[in-house]
Amino acid sequence: MRVPPFATIAVLLTAALGGPVLAAGRETRIPEPALATAAQLREKALASDLGYRIVESLTTEVGPRLAGSEADARAVAWAVAKFKELGFDKVWTEPVTFPKWERRSESARVVGAHAQPLAVTALGGSPAGTVEAEVVRFPDLAALEAAAPGSLAGKIAFVDYRMERARDGSGYGPGGRVRSRGPSAAIRAGAAAYLMRSAGTDSHRMPHTGITRFDEGLTPIPSAALAAPDADQLARLLARGPVKVRLALDCGWDGSYTSQNVIGEIRGSQAPDEVVLIGGHLDSWDLGTGAIDDGAGVGLTMAAAKLIGEIKPRPARTIRVIAFANEEQGLHGGKAYAARHAADVAKHQIAAESDFGAGRIYAFSTSAPEHAKAAEAQIAQALAPLGIEHRPGKGGPGPDLGPFAQQGLAWAWLAQDGTDYFDLHHTPDDTLDKIDPRALAQNVAAYAVFAYLAASAEGDFGSTARPQPQAQE
Template identity: 70%
Template sequence: MRLAPLLLALAFALPACALHAQTRIPDAAVDKAGQLREQALASDLGWKITESLTTEVGPRLAGTEADARAVAWAKAKFAELGYDKVWTEPVTFPKWERRSESAEVLGEHAQPLVLTALGGSPGGTVEGEVVRFADLDALKAAPEGSLAGKIAFVDYQMKRQRDGGDYRNGGGVRWGGPSLAIRKGAKAFLMRSAGTDKSRAAHTGNTGFEDGLEPIPSAALSTIDADQLARLVALGPTRVRVALDCGFDGEYTSQNVIGEITGSERPDEVVLLAGHLDSWDLGTGAIDDAAGIAITMATGALLKPLQPKRSIRVVAFANEEQGLWGGRAYAEKHASEVAKHVISAESDFGAGRIYGFDSSAREGEKAAFDKIAAALAPLGIEAMPGEGSPESDIGPMTRQGMAWAWLGHDGTHYFDLHHNAEDTLDKVDPEALAQNVAAYTVFTWLAAQAEGDFGSAPKAADAED
C-alpha cells in the first residue's frame, strides 16, 4: 500500500523529459523507407506533375482567371492521383492587378529601362531625378525631405548563398524601401531586383506601405538595367520616367486545395505537407512553386499503396506570394486542431537537391529525429540541427504550436530565377526533383508510422516561436 505514494512522489521528483515516452519508429518502417527511397528516385511522377501545372495553367497570379484554373487543376490532379479525400477552403484577399509597365531615361542619354512593378504598388506616371543609394541603410540615413520631387533608387546586390540567407537583405529592400522613400519625400521608388543573376529579367515580389503613408509607384529594375542606371547616375544628374499601370481592384476569393490519404490506423492524426499553388505572372512558376506542389502531391500518391498509419494531408495553398493569405486562413480555420497535426513540412524553395534536415523535434524526440536523418543520409542529406525553420505557408500554424520539419533545398541559383520571367520548366533538373520526392517520401513515411508524437501542442498566440 505504500508503493503508490512512493511512485507518485518519485514522479514529481523526476524531470519532465524522464516522464515523456520517447517517440519510436519501428524497424519495419525504417526497412521499408529504403525501398521507398529507391522507388521514388526511379519515378518521374514529380516531373510529370510539374510539367502539367506549368504547361496547362502557366502563370498563376492570385486573383486572375488563371488562379481559378489552377484551383480546378489541383482538384482534378489530386483525384487523378488517387487521394481519398479532396476539398477546398476559401481564401479571400485584396486583388492586385498588373496591366503594363515601362521606364526610360530622359535627356542626353535617353534609353529604355527594363523593370517590373512590385506587387501592391499603385499605378502612375512619374518623372524625376534619380538619387542612388547603395543599400537600405544609406536610404535610412538620408535627411528627411531630401528626396522631395525625386526618385529613390536602392542598388543593393544580393549575395549568392546555398541557404539563400541574403534574401533577408535583398527582400528587405523590397519590403521596407518604398515606405522609407516616402518618408524622405520621394515620389517613386526603384530598386535593383532582389536576385543573384545578371540578366534583363526583372524580379517582382510583394511590397507594402506603412499605415498613414500615401503609396508611390514602386518597381524593380533588372540587374543589368540597375547597373546601367548606376553608371548613368555616376556621370551626372539623371532623369527617369516611370509608367506603371497596376493596382488593387476589390477583393477575390480563391481556395486552398487539399488532398488527403486516409490513415489506416490513426486517421485523425495528420502529417501535413504543403506547397503554394499561386505564382507571379512573369514566368510559369516552375521553381516557385510548381515543384513544391509536385513534390508533395507525388509523395502522397507514392505512399498511398502502403496504407500509412496516419493520414497524409497535402495542401496547395492559395496566394502565398502576396502575404501568406492561404497559410493564414488555414491556421485560423484549424487552430483547434494543432495537436492533430503531428508534424509538417513545406517545399517552397525551388527544386535544387535537398542537402539538410532539421526539425522542431530534434531535441525532444531525438531518437526519432536520428532515425529519419539516417534514412535520408543515402540521398546526400545531412542532419543539421538548429539550421532549419518552417517554410512560408506552414509558418502561421507552427506559431500556434504545430511541429515542423525542414528539408533544405540547395538555393545557390534559386534567386537567379525567383519571381522573374526565367522561372520556367526548363530550369528544373528532373534528377534533382526526383531526389526531392524521395526525401519527402522517406520523411513522410517514417513520420506517419512513428509511435508517439513530435511535440505538436497548442500554445498562446503571443508565445515565442
C-alpha cells in the first residue's frame, strides 16, 4: 500500500468534471430488487470462507513474490489458474514491464567496544555497498534535510523517526517519507550510507522494507531500515558516545522484467461492456508471504466477484477483477493498466482496490458526482449491517487505481481498519496467520455488495475521460 497523495485532488476533480455516461441527465438509482439480492449476497459472503481460502492458496503455494523474481511468474500462473478454477468467464493477462531489483544479502553490525549485530533490511531500490562508518542520528527527516551540504561526509545518516499508529494509516504519510526522501537528503549532506528506523508501528526485530528513490543527479548510497528495537539500541549506544556501524548490502537493479496484470471477468447480463472494477496487487515484498499486503486484496476481490457470479440473474454490468503486477516498486501494474485503457475510462463505471490489509471495513464513500449521490447512499445503506459507516466526501482510490483515477475514473473507498497494519507491513511477519478469517469475510461481503449494486445501478458514477495535463516530469 502506498499513500495516494492525489486522493483529495481526485475527489474535487471528479466531482467537478464527472458526467453521466449511460443515463445523461438523470439520477443514478439502484433498483429495489437488486437491493434485496444484495442483502442475501451479504449474508452468503459473511458465511463463506472463499476469500480466506484464496489467500491461503496464494501465500502458501507461491509464498513471497517479489516483482521480477522467479516467484513473480509463478504468481501470475497461479492467478490465471485460480480465476479459471473459480469459473470466471474470461481470464487474460496484460504485460507490465519494469526495472528489476534484487535483494541478495544484507547485514549490519555495531563494531568496536559494543560489537553486536543489528536487524536490518535494504530499502527497495538501494544499491549494493559496504560502508563502515560513524553514525549520526537525526530525530526526523526535517533535521536531516537541515544538515549542511558535506556535513555528513563519510558518515552514516540515521533518521530515528517513530511512526504514529492510526486506524486510517495516516502515520504512514510522514513515516513513508523518511523512506522515500531520506536517502536523497543524506546524499545531499554527503553521507556514505543511510539508515532509518523502520516505517512501522511494531516493536519486533523485524525491519520494514519498501521502495525508496534517489533524486535525479544524485549518486545512490546503500540505504536500509533498522527494526524498531535495533533503532532503540543504536540510539542508546549513540547517547553513550560515537558509534561505528558496518552496513553490508548486496542488492540492486538488474535489467528489466515483464510481468502481467492478471484479469478475470464475471460477465454482465445486460451491459457486459460496462465494467465495475475491483482488485488488489499480486506482487509482494520478499520478506514475508504477502498475506496482508496484498494477498488479502487479491483474495477478497476474487471471492466477491465469484460470489456475484453465482447469482441468477447476473447483474447488468461486468465485474472485472485485476491482480495488479508490481505495485510495490512504483505502481507499475496500475500505470500500465491506465495507459492501455486510457480510451476506455468511461466504460469503467467505478472501481475499488483493496490494499490496506485484512482488517474490518469501517467506512465507505465514493467519488460519485451529485447525480449519483443517491445511489452511493443506497450502497451505503446496504453496507451498514456490516458495521460500515457512510462518510461522504472522504477517502480515495487504491494505489493501483490512482493513475486511472487521475484520468477520470470514478472510485469507491472501502476503508479497512489499519490499526495493526503497520506492525506487519513489508516485514517477514506478513504471513497468513495474521489474517482473521471473519474480518476477511466481512471484507468479501462489503466488496460483493458494493460491486453487485454498482453493476446493477441504472445510471453511472461519473467516470469520464478528462483532458490530461502534459507530462511534467
